[in-house]
Amino acid sequence: MIREIIPGVYTADHAVAEGKNAIVVGQRSVWAIDAGTYAHEGQEMADFIRSLGRTPDRLLYTHGHGDHALGSGAFRDAVEIVAHELMPVECRRLLPLLAVRAGKTPEELAAQIAWPTITFSHELTLDLGDRRLRLFPTPGHSQDGVSVLLEEEKLLIAGDAVVTGIVPAIGDGDSRILQATLERLAKREIEILVPGHGAVVYGRENVQDWLGWLAGYLRDVRAAVRQALDAGTPSAEIVEGIEYDRFVGDRLPKDRHGMPKRHANTVRKIIEEKATLPPPSLPQVGGGADPVPSPNWGGLGWGGSIVEEESR
Ligand SMILES: [Zn+2]
Numbered sequence: 001m002i003r004e005i006i007p008g009v010y011t012a013d014h015a016v017a018e019g020k021n022a023i024v025v026g027q028r029s030v031w032a033i034d035a036g037t038y039a040h041e042g043q044e045m046a047d048f049i050r051s052l053g054r055t056p057d058r059l060l061y062t063h064g065h066g067d068h069a070l071g072s073g074a075f076r077d078a079v080e081i082v083a084h085e086l087m088p089v090e091c092r093r094l095l096p097l098l099a100v101r102a103g104k105t106p107e108e109l110a111a112q113i114a115w116p117t118i119t120f121s122h123e124l125t126l127d128l129g130d131r132r133l134r135l136f137p138t139p140g141h142s143q144d145g146v147s148v149l150l151e152e153e154k155l156l157i158a159g160d161a162v163v164t165g166i167v168p169a170i171g172d173g174d175s176r177i178l179q180a181t182l183e184r185l186a187k188r189e190i191e192i193l194v195p196g197h198g199a200v201v202y203g204r205e206n207v208q209d210w211l212g213w214l215a216g217y218l219r220d221v222r223a224a225v226r227q228a229l230d231a232g233t234p235s236a237e238i239v240e241g242i243e244y245d246r247f248v249g250d251r252l253p254k255d256r257h258g259m260p261k262r263h264a265n266t267v268r269k270i271i272e273e274k275a276t277l278p279p280p281s282l283p284q285v286g287g288g289a290d291p292v293p294s295p296n297w298g299g300l301g302w303g304g305s306i307v308e309e310e311s312r
Contacts, residue, residue: 026128036071046074062159064091085119086144140178165198
């Protein structure tokens with residue numbers, strides 16, 4: 001389903017965990033933002049753009065996970081396809097895993113994706129004539145994550161850096177980086193928030209509330225993990241002890257999208273992060289707080305759990 005949330009800005013649902021793609025219409029160009037998992041999801045967006053009397057010839061990615069990129073076939077001939085410079089790297093890295101699930105070869109899967117024609121590493125502004133899209137990195141869920149800000153409209157299309165329908169997914173990322181991203185976003189004036197998965201949030205206070213909860217969830221789980229590790233608790237018991245009801249409670253519906261399992265995966269990932277902290281003799285950031293790793297993701301490893309989870 002495609003819904004207009006403000007004049008000329010639309011969300012397009014996709015099947016994975018209340019997934020949200022978006023479409024932004026400007027005088028000079030129309031941009032599709034992400035394309036879902038399946039060809040028909042991207043096709044629906046392209047058809048919708050045509051129904052407005054416009055051409056579906058521009059696509060941008062918030063990141064390269066399968067449920068945002070695999071459905072992009074309808075945009076393969078687009079004149080501009082924009083993503084963070086790490087998006088093609090990430091997407092190609094995941095292809096063998098995604099191919100197994102799709103029952104295809106990685107080459108077949110690669111051929112159905114609209115690959116970026118323009119990549120960037122810092123920030124990029126797209127001028128649509130009557131409105132501008134500001135793209136900037138929001139890593140943590142994945143290293144190639146970017147969000148899209150419509151500054152005038154105070155509207156953020158966040159990608160999976162912000163989710164309102166599931167707990168933060170960090171299997172392919174880093175909770176400390178994601179928390180820093182969420183805290184940075186919370187300082188911006190955002191009136192409308194389009195998350196990667198979940199319902200759109202309206203009103204600055206509600207947006208602040210969500211961003212604050214997501215960052216706080218990661219912080220609280222990490223604190224509990226640290227305490228349990230310090231007490232010598234085995235990992236399996238830590239996962240049991242960091243209960244869904246206490247850390248998520250009524251914030252998200254327990255019976256949807258395998259939520260308790262998602263929570264347990266996040267706890268497991270944070271235990272893993274604690275186990276890979278630099279030794280205490282290294283200089284620490286922020287007076288003894290958890291050091292935030294530099295954006296060198298080489299050592300983080302890839303467990304495959306997130307894509308497994310996301311594309312179920
Ligand atoms: Zn993702």
